[in-house]
Amino acid sequence: MKRLWIALALLVVLFSGGLAHSLWTQQFTQQLSGQLLQARQEADAGRWESAEMLTHSVETQWEARSLYLHIMFRHNSLDAIHSELAQAETYLAHKAAEEYAASLSRLVTQLDCLSHDEALTLANIL
Amino acid sequence: MAATVIAFVRTLILYLLIIIGIRLLGKRQVGELEPSELVVALIIADLAAVPMQDFGIPLLFGVIPILTLLALTLLLSMLSLRSVRFRTLLWGRPSVIVENGKLHQRELARNRLTVDELMEELRMQGITDLASIKYAILETSGQLSVLPYASQKPPTAQVMGIDPPENGLPLVLISDGRVMEHNLKLRGYDQNWLNKQLRRHGVKSPKEVYLLTANEQGTVYFAPKEEDL
Numbered sequence: 023m024k025r026l027w028i029a030l031a032l033l034v035v036l037f038s039g040g041l042a043h044s045l046w047t048q049q050f051t052q053q054l055s056g057q058l059l060q061a062r063q064e065a066d067a068g069r070w071e072s073a074e075m076l077t078h079s080v081e082t083q084w085e086a087r088s089l090y091l092h093i094m095f096r097h098n099s100l101d102a103i104h105s106e107l108a109q110a111e112t113y114l115a116h117k118a119a120e121e122y123a124a125s126l127s128r129l130v131t132q133l134d135c136l137s138h139d140e141a142l143t144l145a146n147i148l
Numbered sequence: 149m150a151a152t153v154i155a156f157v158r159t160l161i162l163y164l165l166i167i168i169g170i171r172l173l174g175k176r177q178v179g180e181l182e183p184s185e186l187v188v189a190l191i192i193a194d195l196a197a198v199p200m201q202d203f204g205i206p207l208l209f210g211v212i213p214i215l216t217l218l219a220l221t222l223l224l225s226m227l228s229l230r231s232v233r234f235r236t237l238l239w240g241r242p243s244v245i246v247e248n249g250k251l252h253q254r255e256l257a258r259n260r261l262t263v264d265e266l267m268e269e270l271r272m273q274g275i276t277d278l279a280s281i282k283y284a285i286l287e288t289s290g291q292l293s294v295l296p297y298a299s300q301k302p303p304t305a306q307v308m309g310i311d312p313p314e315n316g317l318p319l320v321l322i323s324d325g326r327v328m329e330h331n332l333k334l335r336g337y338d339q340n341w342l343n344k345q346l347r348r349h350g351v352k353s354p355k356e357v358y359l360l361t362a363n364e365q366g367t368v369y370f371a372p373k374e375e376d377l
Binding site: 023025033040 | 203204205206207208209212215216218219220222223226227230
């Protein structure tokens with residue numbers, strides 16, 4: 023009887039853990055995407071300091087969760103986002119508005135993909 | 149160097165996980181796998197191999213499916229223990245292939261067992277004549293149990309009216325030079341008894357003994373260690 027409950031508990035933990043991770047990913051990526059879009063608007067308006075602050079904030083949040091992200095996601099997706107963030111920082115330093123905007127768009131798309139890959143949808147299951 | 153260490157640690161984790169999992173499933177699964185359990189064992193092996201080799205994949209991508217499979221197998225095993233109906237649904241029923249020497253061709257076909265395979269199985273069990281079989285049953289594990297007619301069975305001591313002594317289980321008291329203290333106590337002997345046995349067989353120390361066993365009747369089996377071992 024004990025083994026039955028252990029097995030059931032394990033299944034529940036795995037399923038609910040997966041769901042919690044999926045929700046967290048959605049929330050986290052939306053938050054970062056929001057900040058990146060805001061940074062783009064700031065850069066478009068010529069407010070580079072504000073754009074820099076927002077981009078740094080995204081990078082800091084990304085680095086702070088690096089271990090968790092590496093435990094939970096395919097490393098090549100994370101590496102792509104990491105290098106794109108570094109690229110955006112470079113464009114920001116040179117105040118290259120168009121390249122910066124393009125880089126931020128790519129980042130938002132990559133974050134969206136990350137979130138979609140983790141969502142509990144029929145498309146992902148099939 | 150780092151990749152080597154990662155491979156080592158990942159392999160260690162996955163190996164331990166599988167060992168713990170298989171241990172949790174119980175002894176029965178190790179010895180005689182049901183078809184579905186065999187499938188689980190094969191899938192687990194494959195699941196473990198991928199994150200062991202590809203470091204770009206998180207370890208959890210291997211661990212979570214393995215844990216899920218183990219939990220499901222455990223759950224189904226426990227449910228089939230509790231419910232006969234569920235057990236039948238999951239594992240099927242044993243099929244009577246031969247009854248009173250008569251071959252059930254429909255059952256053979258239903259189990260996709262050819263006559264050649266049946267004859268091979270029977271020969272492996274020392275039976276060549278179908279007419280000597282009372283029952284041949286294809287178990288859910290895929291093994292064939294053959295029950296010959298009573299007249300075809302070898303006679304037992306009881307049938308022959310003999311009362312042989314019951315020797316019981318022999319316990320190992322010395323194994324490769326090491327004294328098994330627990331077994332010695334269990335058998336009700338002490339160090340003095342052991343020393344006496346060693347002297348009787350012409351050795352001075354347990355280190356010179358390869359194997360020493362004693363059954364419930366006190367009969368001792370002694371094998372000295374060979375010189376070059």
